[in-house]
């Protein structure tokens with residue numbers, strides 16, 4: 001495998017077996033430097049296993065790994081690791097110490113740190129002015145931001161966050177997502193694992209989708225996760241002189257008009273709403289066709305299939321990717 005500094009993480013044919021369980025099966029990760037990469041998959045799909053291998057905490061059964069251009073197994077892999085910050089498990093912070101003292105104690109347990117490094121990490125996560133307060137007074141979001149600060153001490157080039165919003169309240173979730181976006185904007189490469197497709201969609205530039213240990217899709221979020229359908233609600237036109245049709249009946253009429261369009265979109269009825277398989281930019285054509293038939297669109301929302309459907313479709317489309325061996 002050639003050395004390419006443009007990949008923060010690159011794996012080829014990465015596999016890990018635990019007895020009969022294939023936790024990872026021929027995974028080719030491509031994490032471009034300078035992006036926010038979302039590693040998304042249902043619980044138990046192999047995300048933590050892949051992260052543990054990249055961090056040198058677990059040996060792969062097969063395959064190659066390159067971190068910041070250095071191959072796993074080479075002497076320089078340790079140098080690459082020293083430029084990586086990671087949050088894999090919640091750090092054991094001390095409740096009675098301040099945020100800053102916690103950071104100092106835990107960071108110093110790995111290597112000597114100076115106050116300037118602590119200031120910088122606290123500043124990046126927006127906790128500098130509250131660093132003197134006791135940890136036990138912190139909100140859930142602040143606690144997680146402090147945990148991310150610990151991963152940022154020493155200015156890593158890459159930060160790996162394993163499910164960083166798990167267990168947080170809604171405010172904390174928003175704080176952490178916002179922080180991840182800011183870290184990405186600052187030029188840091190962020191590798192974030194999540195079982196939430198919408199989280200990855202909101203925060204990441206690139207995505208890798210893993211199902212049952214297989215990477216079933218990878219690429220820019222804008223390409224892979226774009227909405228594939230439109231949900232419509234319709235109402236009778238204001239002055240078309242027809243007796244008002246019942247909602248369900250009107251929806252059936254609307255479906256018939258749309259299915260008759262030259263490009264024959266697939267249409268499904270869902271009660272009084274319709275689901276049309278069409279990219280959002282075709283919305284105007286749909287509304288025009290319906291208006292010409294005297295049916296008015298009262299609501300139109302771009303939608304994707306549900307997370308589970310999406311994972312299932314991707315897994316089914318991948319040879320051997322639809323179940324465990």
Ligand SMILES: Nc1ncnc2c1ncn2[C@@H]1O[C@H](COP(=O)(O)OP(=O)(O)OP(=O)(O)O)[C@@H](O)[C@H]1O
Pocket residue numbers: 018021022023041042043044045046047048049050163195
């Ligand atoms: N040390 C281990 N021994 C045996 N099986 C393991 C071990 N670690 C992980 N597994 C199995 O490997 C598979 C992948 O687990 P992994 O923890 O990597 O998934 P994950 O996507 O991170 O899920 P979660 O978000 O639930 O942690 C699962 O079937 C899990 O039970």
